[in-house]
Every structure is written in C-alpha cells, then in structure tokens.
Amino acid sequence: MQAVIAVVGTGAMGAGIAQVAAAAGHQVKLLDNRPEAAARAIAGIRAQFAKMAEKGKMTAAAAAAAGERLVAVNQLSDLVNASLVIEAIVENLDAKQKLYSDLEAVVGEDCLFGTNTSSISVTAIGAALKHPERLAGLHFFNPAPLMALVEIVSGLATDRAVAETLFATAASWGKTPVHAKSTPGFIVNRVARPYYAEAMRVLNEGGADPATIDACCREAGGFRMGPFELMDMIGHDVNFAVTCSVWNAFFNDQRFLPSLIQQELVDAGFLGKKTGRGFYDYREGAVRPAPSTEALQSVPDDIVIYGDSTAAKALAERLRANSVSFTQSAVMRDAAKDECVAEAGGAVVYVTDGRTATHRAAESGIAHTVLIDLALDYSQATRLAVSIAAQCDAQSAARAIGLLQAAGIAVSRFNDVPGLAVMRSVAMLANEAADAVNQGVCDAKGADSAMRLGVNYPCGPLAWADTVGLSKISQVLANLGQAYGEDRYRVSPLIRHTVFAGKNIHD
Numbered sequence: 001m002q003a004v005i006a007v008v009g010t011g012a013m014g015a016g017i018a019q020v021a022a023a024a025g026h027q028v029k030l031l032d033n034r035p036e037a038a039a040r041a042i043a044g045i046r047a048q049f050a051k052m053a054e055k056g057k058m059t060a061a062a063a064a065a066a067g068e069r070l071v072a073v074n075q076l077s078d079l080v081n082a083s084l085v086i087e088a089i090v091e092n093l094d095a096k097q098k099l100y101s102d103l104e105a106v107v108g109e110d111c112l113f114g115t116n117t118s119s120i121s122v123t124a125i126g127a128a129l130k131h132p133e134r135l136a137g138l139h140f141f142n143p144a145p146l147m148a149l150v151e152i153v154s155g156l157a158t159d160r161a162v163a164e165t166l167f168a169t170a171a172s173w174g175k176t177p178v179h180a181k182s183t184p185g186f187i188v189n190r191v192a193r194p195y196y197a198e199a200m201r202v203l204n205e206g207g208a209d210p211a212t213i214d215a216c217c218r219e220a221g222g223f224r225m226g227p228f229e230l231m232d233m234i235g236h237d238v239n240f241a242v243t244c245s246v247w248n249a250f251f252n253d254q255r256f257l258p259s260l261i262q263q264e265l266v267d268a269g270f271l272g273k274k275t276g277r278g279f280y281d282y283r284e285g286a287v288r289p290a291p292s293t294e295a296l297q298s299v300p301d302d303i304v305i306y307g308d309s310t311a312a313k314a315l316a317e318r319l320r321a322n323s324v325s326f327t328q329s330a331v332m333r334d335a336a337k338d339e340c341v342a343e344a345g346g347a348v349v350y351v352t353d354g355r356t357a358t359h360r361a362a363e364s365g366i367a368h369t370v371l372i373d374l375a376l377d378y379s380q381a382t383r384l385a386v387s388i389a390a391q392c393d394a395q396s397a398a399r400a401i402g403l404l405q406a407a408g409i410a411v412s413r414f415n416d417v418p419g420l421a422v423m424r425s426v427a428m429l430a431n432e433a434a435d436a437v438n439q440g441v442c443d444a445k446g447a448d449s450a451m452r453l454g455v456n457y458p459c460g461p462l463a464w465a466d467t468v469g470l471s472k473i474s475q476v477l478a479n480l481g482q483a484y485g486e487d488r489y490r491v492s493p494l495i496r497h498t499v500f501a502g503k504n505i506h507d
Contacts, residue, residue, distance in 0.1 A: 016144030114138030184249030314378030354479030
C-alpha cells in the first residue's frame with residue numbers, strides 16, 4: 001500500500017503537488033485553514049484528471065481512482081498517519097516553523113517533512129523543531145503537474161537519508177529531482193538572477209529597448225522568452241522580491257543588486273500582465289512594439305570569412321546557401337585581426353568578448369570594428385545584435401550589416417554596450433552556476449538540469465560555457481569587470497581553476 005501524503009496549503013502550488021502525488025497512487029490528505037479551500041482544490045484537481053482522460057493522457061478509470069484518493073481534512077490531528085507532510089503555505093518563517101512544530105506532536109517519528117518554500121532557509125525552518133533532521137526542502141515549480149524539476153534542499157540538520165528518500169520519491173512521481181544545499185535562492189532562483197539583471201543593465205545604459213533585447217535573446221540565444229516579457233509574466237512584485245531576498249541574504253553582494261528600473265515599476269503598480277502594464281502594455285488596444293531591425297543593405301562585393309570558429313563556419317554555410325559569393329581564409333592578414341570572423345569592405349567583424357566595439361577598436365587600431373553577439377547556434381539564429389565602434393564610418397558599418405543580412409540574419413543595432421545581450425547574460429549565468437557548484441550547493445549536472453527544467457533554458461549554463469569555451473567566458477567576465485570597475489563580474493574560482501587545468505566544467 002502506498003504511503004499517505006499530506007499537503008498543507010491548497011493554493012495553486014499545494015493543489016498541484018497534491019495532483020502529482022494522487023496520480024502516483026498515494027492517498028493524499030489536503031488541509032487548509034481557509035474554509036472549504038481544500039474541498040475546492042480537490043474539485044479542481046478532479047476536473048484536471050477528467051480533462052486528462054478526455055485527452056487520452058490517462059484512462060477514465062485511472063482518472064476516477066486518482067480523484068478518489070484525494071481527501072479534505074479539517075485539522076492537524078487528521079494527519080496522524082501521514083508518512084510525508086508537504087507544506088505549501090504562506091512564505092513566512094514563523095508560520096512554517098509553527099506548523100511543523102505543531103505537527104511534531106501529531107505525526108509519527110518516521111514521518112518526513114518537505115517544505116515547498118522557494119526562498120526561506122530550510123535550516124531556519126528546521127531550527128524550531130525537536131527533530132530538524134526529518135525536514136528538507138521539496139521545492140516544486142509552478143505548475144507542479146507540468147514542471148519536471150524538484151529541488152531537494154538539505155538544511156544544516158537534514159539527515160542525508162531523508163534527502164535521498166525525498167529524491168527517490170520525487171523520481172517515482174515522474175519528476176527530475178536535483179540535490180541542493182540550503183543557501184539563498186537554492187539553485188534556480190539564485191542562478192537565474194543574471195538573466196533579468198543583465199538585461200535591465202543594458203536597458204538602463206540605453207543599449208537597446210525591451211522588445212529588441214527580448215527578440216535577440218529568443219532568436220539568437222534560443223531562450224523561450226526574453227527577460228522582459230518573462231518578468232512581465234512572473235510579475236514584477238514577485239520577481240523584484242526574490243531578487244531583493246537573494247541580495248539581502250548574500251549580504252548585499254553586487255552580483256545580485258536589484259534594478260532601480262524594476263523598483264520603479266513596482267512602485268507604479270505596473271506589475272506586468274496581471275495589472276495590464278509592465279515593460280509592455282497589455283491593455284486592450286495596445287500594440288506590442290516591434291524589435292529594432294536595421295534597414296536592408298546591399299550585399300558587399302568583397303566578403304572574406306576567416307578561420308573555423310562556429311560563427312565563421314555558420315556564416316559561410318549560410319552565405320553559400322543563399323548563393324552569395326565570398327572567399328575563405330584560414331589565416332588573418334595581421335595579428336590585430338586575431339579572432340576575426342569576417343571582413344567586408346573594410347569592416348572587420350568579431351564575436352563580442354565583453355569589451356565595447358569602441359574599446360576594442362582603440363586597442364587593436366582597427367577603426368572599422370563591428371561586434372556580433374553570441375548565438376546558441378549561429379546556423380539557426382534568425383537575428384543578431386551588433387555594436388559598432390565610434391571610429392567606424394557609416395559606409396563600413398553598412399557593409400558589415402549587409403554581410404549579416406546576406407546570410408539571412410535580421411540585424412538589431414545596439415548602442416555600444418559591453419558584452420551586448422546574449423553573451424553577457426550567458427557568461428553571468430555560467431559564472432553564477434559555477435559559484436553554486438564551487439560552494440557545494442549542487443553539482444554541475446544538477447545546476448544544468450535545474451536551469452533547463454526549472455526555467456526552460458535552451459541549454460544548461462555550464463554546458464553552454466563549455467561549448468563557448470571557458471577561457472572565452474572568463475575573458476568576457478574579466479572585460480565586463482574592467483568596463484564597469486565592479487566586483488559584480490568577478491570570475492568564479494571554479495571557472496579560473498578549470499581554465500588553468502585546461503579542462504571543461506563537466507570533465
């Protein structure tokens with residue numbers, strides 16, 4: 001007979017977790033201090049099971065049986081036979097401590113406690129218990145029935161056997177669990193911060209508008225949603241609160257510094273989709289702004305593709321597919337053009353290394369320097385951000401843009417900000433993931449799995465860094481640090497060590 005699972009708190013997260021457990025064959029007891037809330041949650045879950053049966057995702061008999069395994073209860077004493085109690089109540093330390101302290105007097109000694117907190121220290125919750133070793137984080141993502149990831153979070157007192165049992169339980173429910181240590185933000189809410197923060201920095205510096213940054217992150221970076229539309233969907237009150245929580249918990253580390261832009265949105269009540277306004281206007285009749293796209297330029301006559309980098313090879317393939325004439329060279333014509341991707345009519349094109357185009361032009365002596373952003377796959381990218389050195393004349397800039405357009409790529413011209421959009425975001429995501437691994441929060445595989453499954457990134461940040469090249473990521477971070485003069489961009493010791501060792505993170 002399957003163990004009895006109790007879920008306390010029957011909002012969206014609690015109901016979702018209860019649905020998962022009932023579908024896995026458990027009797028699930030639901031408790032909520034709001035009158036009839038548990039009964040309403042059960043009715044909603046049963047309706048979901050019925051819809052799944054209609055769509056052929058489960059049989060009618062299985063749907064009915066799963067629905068019957070859900071039981072609404074009225075008081076803590078009704079949970080006496082529970083083997084696992086999962087709480088999904090308000091994010092308040094005192095409330096969670098009181099709940100589990102009260103439960104200790106009700107349930108058996110072998111009953112495990114799994115908190116679904118997304119931001120409160122598991123160690124702190126457990127501090128109020130007589131037996132804190134039985135408590136661990138069991139952090140599902142919304143919507144729980146659909147999202148595969150579950151973070152199994154160990155507090156300082158958590159028994160390793162308890163964490164392993166919860167890991168196995170989540171896996172048996174069809175989820176992909178990852179182990180994490182109880183540190184601010186755990187894995188996902190910590191590692192994801194740069195995706196929002198770097199985009200808002202580019203916006204704050206006038207690099208590009210939200211629609212253009214979002215389009216580049218989707219069409220070049222392969223992200224399912226751009227950072228601004230994602231923040232609008234999450235809600236700025238929620239997103240800003242998580243950022244502030246992580247920032248405060250890390251004693252105001254500049255890496256997690258909240259944005260004044262988002263503070264203004266929160267102060268104005270422009271919380272995103274749920275209020276009709278955020279970075280975008282969702283009110284009736286509002287028109288979604290289009291990304292900034294350069295006007296079509298003529299195809300340059302003298303295109304040269306240099307080297308065998310992924311960007312160079314993809315450009316060559318795309319030009320060839322579009323019947324555009326070019327020549328290839330494995331050797332640069334002078335040392336200053338090291339890492340050059342292409343040349344067209346005097347314009348020299350590089351992938352950004354974290355310096356501005358103007359800075360790079362000044363150091364190299366190549367006035368007509370044009371930088372392109374990182375792409376997840378240059379052969380598939382439909383748009384690229386570019387920045388152009390102040391020293392570059394308009395004719396040369398037009399030729400570089402024409403080269404990219406001839407390869408079938410829409411071009412969004414950014415003001416000359418360091419690292420553009422995708423490159424700086426990926427570098428910082430990888431850096432934060434590396435620090436989490438270096439500090440024992442999780443392992444590299446867990447960090448990558450968490451970011452792919454928890455926030456739908458197209459690639460785990462550490463695997464992405466390995467593909468780009470850790471030395472390149474380290475260089476980008478160092479150049480960003482030099483550009484801003486901030487500790488925010490300090491390179492993770494794990495990345496430095498791995499570069500020195502000549503290895504990849506996953507080796």
